[in-house]
Amino acid sequence: MTVYGMDFRQGLFLAPLSGYTDWPMRMLCRRYGAELAYTEMISATGLARREKNTLKLLERPADDTPLIAQIFSSDPDECGQAARILEESGFDGIDINMGCPVKKVVTKGCGSALMKDPSRAQAIVEAVRASVKLPVSVKMRAGWDSGSLNADLLSARLEAAGAQCIIIHPRTRAQMYGGRPQWEILERIRREVTVPLIASGDIRTKADIQALKHKGAQACMIGRAAIGRPWIFRELTGGAPPSxxxxxxxxxxxxxxxxxxxxxxxxxxxxxxxxxxxxxxxxxxxxxxxxxxxxxxxxxxxxxxxxxxxxxxxxxxxxx
Ligand SMILES: Cc1cc2nc3c(=O)[nH]c(=O)nc-3n(C[C@H](O)[C@H](O)[C@H](O)COP(=O)(O)O)c2cc1C
The missing domain is CATH 1.10.1200.80 (Putative flavin oxidoreducatase; domain 2)
Known part of the structure; x- marks a missing residue:
């Protein structure tokens, strides 16, 4: 399947995990079969201001590729500027975080708070698309809470704005990282958009992957299950557990x-x-x-x- 303009055999990716998916973890997961990796979320504000600590997150070995940089901000201009820096830095694509549930992020209107502000979310995607040639994706949740499940309609709007791939972690912001992922919404998004869909959330077995591909996902991301277990990618493709x-x-x-x-x-x-x-x-x-x-x-x-x-x-x- 083709995602971000690249062909992948299995569609098995490493999810962005703040505090974990630095290049050491990414490289180990690649060795075991992760076909694509993401940076942890990077502040577009910090990038646009060229802050030292933020720029450090871009450092990586030359073979840490293909690699998508993920940014977060509520400001379309900042996102555009950050995207240009990332393009110059040789990333393979840009993902916009619209899923982070953490209080200090959502109180600034970033992460999953953008799901409550579709016009701003749209302006961010448009600004990034207008700024770079790189492929652009959006990672989102099912919605803000159980009373506002809007991932399907927001995905359609963001595809129209230029998003070339949607990544869905189908919990609400209110669920944080617990409770059941609401995979029904993946099928609803599939009906609304034509771009590739990547599934994220409690994916641990070959059966999970098959079920999600059946519901319309082109690729799956492994997050927490890869922490201290980079070999999970080998196991998911039929390989042996580690000695x-x-x-x-x-x-x-x-x-x-x-x-x-x-x-x-x-x-x-x-x-x-x-x-x-x-x-x-x-x-x-x-x-x-x-x-x-x-x-x-x-x-x-x-x-x-x-x-x-x-x-x-x-x-x-x-x-x-
Ligand atoms: C510690 C931690 C950090 C995370 N950091 C990010 C992040 O920086 N960007 C992002 O889009 N999602 C982030 N996530 C969400 C994961 O990418 C993923 O969507 C979620 O954990 C569900 O998948 P999993 O069950 O495979 O972990 C984070 C999750 C955890 C637990």
């Missing part, structure tokens, strides 16, 4: 890359939750979690990883 040495090497590699991006202090801290995800379900995971969360240096974390795998698990006697 224990493979998991160990992935953890070490991910930690090293994270420390390169963030520096050792922040790298170690940001990897704590991810390290715990890597060992989830293995014997001794709870003790490992307790230990790793108290460690400050990369060397100590590596040591803990080596000992966890050489003993088969963290020994109870090592409890701190």
């Amino acid at each position: 224990l040495p493979e998991r160990r090497e992935l953890m070490l590699e991910h930690l090293d890359a994270s420390c390169r991006v963030l520096g050792e202090d922040r790298g170690v801290r940001s990897m704590r939750k991810i390290m715990c995800a890597y060992v989830k379900g293995l014997p001794g995971a709870a003790v490992f979690r307790e230990k790793v969360c108290a460690l400050q240096s990369a060397a100590d974390v590596k040591d803990c990883i080596h000992r966890f795998f050489s003993q088969g698990s963290c020994d109870e006697s090592e409890r701190i």
